[in-house]
Amino acid sequence: MDLIYLSYVFFKIGLFGFGGGYCMISLIQHEVVDNYGWMTSQSFADILAISQMTPGPISINTATYVGYTVAGLSGSIIATLALCLPSILMMFFVIRFLFKHKDNKYIAYIFSGLKPAVAGLILAAALLLMNKENFSDVGLDNKNISIIICAATFMASFFWKVNAMILIAVSGVAGFLLF
Amino acid sequence: MCFQLFRIFLGIGAFTLGGGYAMLSMVEKAIVEQKKWVKEDEFWDMITVVQTIPGVFAINTALYVGYKIKGFRGAASAALGAALPSFLIILLVAIFFVQIKDNEIVERIFKGIRPCVVALILAPSIKMIQSAKLTWKTIFIPIAAALLIWQCGFSPILIIIVATTGGLLWGMYRKWI
Numbered sequence: 370m371d372l373i374y375l376s377y378v379f380f381k382i383g384l385f386g387f388g389g390g391y392c393m394i395s396l397i398q399h400e401v402v403d404n405y406g407w408m409t410s411q412s413f414a415d416i417l418a419i420s421q422m423t424p425g426p427i428s429i430n431t432a433t434y435v436g437y438t439v440a441g442l443s444g445s446i447i448a449t450l451a452l453c454l455p456s457i458l459m460m461f462f463v464i465r466f467l468f469k470h471k472d473n474k475y476i477a478y479i480f481s482g483l484k485p486a487v488a489g490l491i492l493a494a495a496l497l498l499m500n501k502e503n504f505s506d507v508g509l510d511n512k513n514i515s516i517i518i519c520a521a522t523f524m525a526s527f528f529w530k531v532n533a534m535i536l537i538a539v540s541g542v543a544g545f546l547l548f
Numbered sequence: 549m550c551f552q553l554f555r556i557f558l559g560i561g562a563f564t565l566g567g568g569y570a571m572l573s574m575v576e577k578a579i580v581e582q583k584k585w586v587k588e589d590e591f592w593d594m595i596t597v598v599q600t601i602p603g604v605f606a607i608n609t610a611l612y613v614g615y616k617i618k619g620f621r622g623a624a625s626a627a628l629g630a631a632l633p634s635f636l637i638i639l640l641v642a643i644f645f646v647q648i649k650d651n652e653i654v655e656r657i658f659k660g661i662r663p664c665v666v667a668l669i670l671a672p673s674i675k676m677i678q679s680a681k682l683t684w685k686t687i688f689i690p691i692a693a694a695l696l697i698w699q700c701g702f703s704p705i706l707i708i709i710v711a712t713t714g715g716l717l718w719g720m721y722r723k724w725i
Binding site: 381383384385386387389390391393394395396399403411412414415417418419420421422423424425426428429430433434437438442445449452453455456457459460463464467474475476477478479480481482483484485486487488489490491492493494495496497498499502503504505514515516518519520522523526527533534536537539540541542543544545547548 | 697
């Protein structure tokens, strides 16, 4: 039964996952953490960190990991295949239609609505991760180290474009020393 | 040729960090500059189309480059090569990580990493809002989308469907008046 749900969920994510890996985070989070409860918000943040540190697309990494934790080896294979299946099925349509109508104005219209919404989707993914599970020491009588780490890494990434791997490594060391 | 395609994408899948877009220059170098299987402008035309379709960007790129070069067998070889490294690496991580997850030192390290992951997702979302060149009239779209998902538990898929149909209808309406 798990395998059927896994393939259904990741097929859906592959079918609607516009706008790259960060956008898919929001879709995966909604299904895997909120709808099916296959993962806690905490382990979802962990797998995102691992995805950033290992090669390959975030969505494939997450599909493989979630599939494995839910149903073992067969789960990881099914989830990854289901994620890629819509792409394969759509190939026929795209080759026949899209390549011949590259500058189609309707596609431009669609993207004019999609682009700002995808930014909102990614924002929601970040907001949903801001909880007690991932920010364990937040409170007036606490040290609030996690908030300091989040603010500092945000500025380093946003303003100075510091590489994600470096930021994760530094935060890991900070966590080891301060918690 | 299929095996070569498989090998090229396997190497690219195994060594590119930072998602699909980071791998583009590597694909271009291997397919266009070294092997000369596809012309430069043909390649970027293809990427422009691939960016508009849903799914895993790296897999889509592999599928279309592979198809262009050697038909369906080429597409299958390239996509398999692109997916295999991350699949195997994460499989190892999953097997291994489950065992050390509750270790006290690992737990402390990840307590530091989790807030950083939040920042790493927050930063590109703000950048995307900036680059979408929103006006005071359209800034409500990302904010409404985020609030509906975050506070009301709406499905992101629903937001995508509404945004695409909304954009299409709005574009047609503006053309029509």
